[in-house]
Amino acid sequence: MRLVTRPIVLTAALVVAAIAAPFAQQRTEPAARPQAVAQATASPSLFVIISIDQMRGDYVTRYGHQWTRGLRRLIDGGARFTRTVYPYFNTVTCAGHATIGTGTFPGTHGMVLNQWFDRTASGTTNCTDDTTVTPLIYGDGPAPAKSNSGARLLVPTFADEMRAQASPAPRVAAVSLKARSAIGLAGHGGDVVLWYDSGRFLSSTAFSPTRTPFVDAYTTQHPIRADFGRTWTKSLPDAAYLFEDEGLGEKLVGRTQSFPYQMTGRNNAVDASFYTSWEYSPLADEYVGALAMESVRALKLGQEAPRRDVLAVSFSVLDLIGHAYGPRSHEVQDVLVRLDATIGRLLETLDAEVGRGRYVVGLTGDHGVSPIPEQMSALGIDAGRISLPAVRTAVDQALVPFFGDGKYVASVLYTDLYFLPGVWDRLRAAPEAMTAVLDAIRGVAGVSAVYRSDELEARRGSGDPVATAMAVGFFAGRSGDILIAPRSYWISSTSVATHGTMYEYDARVPLIFYGAPFAPGEYTAAATPADLVKTLAHVAGITLPRADGRVRGEALVSQIPVPAGR
Numbered sequence: 001m002r003l004v005t006r007p008i009v010l011t012a013a014l015v016v017a018a019i020a021a022p023f024a025q026q027r028t029e030p031a032a033r034p035q036a037v038a039q040a041t042a043s044p045s046l047f048v049i050i051s052i053d054q055m056r057g058d059y060v061t062r063y064g065h066q067w068t069r070g071l072r073r074l075i076d077g078g079a080r081f082t083r084t085v086y087p088y089f090n091t092v093t094c095a096g097h098a099t100i101g102t103g104t105f106p107g108t109h110g111m112v113l114n115q116w117f118d119r120t121a122s123g124t125t126n127c128t129d130d131t132t133v134t135p136l137i138y139g140d141g142p143a144p145a146k147s148n149s150g151a152r153l154l155v156p157t158f159a160d161e162m163r164a165q166a167s168p169a170p171r172v173a174a175v176s177l178k179a180r181s182a183i184g185l186a187g188h189g190g191d192v193v194l195w196y197d198s199g200r201f202l203s204s205t206a207f208s209p210t211r212t213p214f215v216d217a218y219t220t221q222h223p224i225r226a227d228f229g230r231t232w233t234k235s236l237p238d239a240a241y242l243f244e245d246e247g248l249g250e251k252l253v254g255r256t257q258s259f260p261y262q263m264t265g266r267n268n269a270v271d272a273s274f275y276t277s278w279e280y281s282p283l284a285d286e287y288v289g290a291l292a293m294e295s296v297r298a299l300k301l302g303q304e305a306p307r308r309d310v311l312a313v314s315f316s317v318l319d320l321i322g323h324a325y326g327p328r329s330h331e332v333q334d335v336l337v338r339l340d341a342t343i344g345r346l347l348e349t350l351d352a353e354v355g356r357g358r359y360v361v362g363l364t365g366d367h368g369v370s371p372i373p374e375q376m377s378a379l380g381i382d383a384g385r386i387s388l389p390a391v392r393t394a395v396d397q398a399l400v401p402f403f404g405d406g407k408y409v410a411s412v413l414y415t416d417l418y419f420l421p422g423v424w425d426r427l428r429a430a431p432e433a434m435t436a437v438l439d440a441i442r443g444v445a446g447v448s449a450v451y452r453s454d455e456l457e458a459r460r461g462s463g464d465p466v467a468t469a470m471a472v473g474f475f476a477g478r479s480g481d482i483l484i485a486p487r488s489y490w491i492s493s494t495s496v497a498t499h500g501t502m503y504e505y506d507a508r509v510p511l512i513f514y515g516a517p518f519a520p521g522e523y524t525a526a527a528t529p530a531d532l533v534k535t536l537a538h539v540a541g542i543t544l545p546r547a548d549g550r551v552r553g554e555a556l557v558s559q560i561p562v563p564a565g566r
């Protein structure tokens with residue numbers, strides 16, 4: 001055994017099994033199985049949404065042979081849509097989770113980016129910022145400067161609609177490291193909605209008036225600082241990992257760059273750097289999984305029929321690690337092996353507490369991730385980094401002959417450029433200045449195309465797939481004035497690897513439905529993550545009024561009867 005700490009590692013027997021396991025068998029779409037039809041006649045009592053942050057669709061085929069537990073169970077036993085792609089350009093966490101939670105796209109739900117330039121407040125706002133609610137703190141330390149809610153999410157989630165339409169009223173729990181992930185899945189309410197911040201978990205009065213006793217008890221009995229001194233080592237033998245360790249460009253500032261990773265922080269103390277080490281390790285996903293399992297037990301989710309409940313979990317560590325080490329790293333592969341075990345424990349808890357066949361799971365990702373550009377360049381493929389300060393400078397300089405010396409750009413958030421108040425209207429009235437600005441951005445290394453926000457709608461469906469994807473993700477007043485499409489494998493310079501475009505590495509994710517209503521197998525019809533809750537809503541017998549997704553009827557074993565009175 002390589003790992004010396006808590007049993008987040010595979011047993012020796014399972015390691016052997018993991019190495020020996022063949023790739024998942026490819027199956028054609030099967031006919032409905034008789035016993036599954038029989039089970040499906042009862043409506044599920046728990047709807048589980050699992051999001052894996054930055055989960056590329058091709059990880060299933062590239063690394064899936066290393067998984068033996070929960071992910072393996074969902075892949076082998078679920079209905080898997082292998083051509084699931086976000087149809088919008090801005091593939092980031094807040095947009096993705098709002099899409100998963102509501103079954104709509106950013107042009108409908110309004111969560112266009114993680115942060116956008118708020119033209120009214122003349123500053124950058126996070127998608128879940130809300131100064132009207134109060135933080136609820138599970139642990140030590142000062143109150144955070146900002147609190148969070150779903151106030152900016154403009155349509156109800158599946159969980160919101162279950163609260164509105166199901167009777168008896170469901171219980172809803174959502175857990176993630178990130179506020180935008182937990183809230184994107186939960187929406188505008190819920191019994192327990194938790195996210196992580198600086199060494200403790202938080203919620204806000206948007207979800208409950210006071211702290212929830214069982215979360216207080218759990219976090220007190222299992223303080224994160226108890227993980228101080230633990231070590232993250234590889235869970236599989238070296239030979240089991242694809243690609244090279246310490247690949248070109250992998251870097252996490254302030255940290256050693258290869259296994260083992262010590263949870264001791266920079267100063268050998270329980271301080272901010274320890275908590276960062278912890279957050280960038282599989283221990284953080286395990287903790288999120290443990291809070292989800294505790295919610296199942298404490299709220300008796302799925303266990304008090306005829307009540308039907310919702311559990312949403314978003315695992316974030318893959319995203320943090322992927323940004324720092326890239327999609328070919330041993331770190332990413334190990335996070336997935338350990339997440340496979342964490343999801344396995346969650347499913348086993350659901351088996352024990354709710355019962356096999358009594359719950360359904362929908363699993364997807366909020367976006368993928370680019371390769372590290374330097375690794376692509378080393379292979380002779382065009383790749384690089386777009387300098388966002390260079391974009392800003394190019395625009396300001398292009399406007400000097402028209403508007404005089406000055407600053408005109410408020411913010412450049414990767415693909416979205418925002419002008420200072422009044423500038424955009426002046427530009428629209430000055431065609432030569434507009435042309436100069438667009439040409440200047442096109443001249444920045446790595447830029448493929450530039451779009452005026454006021455022309456996107458007319459270009460939707462015009463045969464330009466980039467313009468169409470940008471229109472699907474566009475929300476007037478929140479999106480940028482000018483939208484910038486990078487060339488493929490060119491990313492903004494702010495991370496080792498990142499996401500946020502419509503290229504397949506960013507846009508393609510898994511989509512798996514698991515449980516009695518679904519016929520296991522591989523489905524090759526085009527799908528989007530908005531189909532997840534649209535399909536769960538169909539199984540639950542409720543309506544999502546604004547859904548952009550569609551019911552994946554081909555994966556249902558039969559019509560699901562909705563019990564009378566619910």
Ligand SMILES: [Zn+2]
Pocket residue numbers: 054093319320323499
């Ligand atoms: Zn990310």
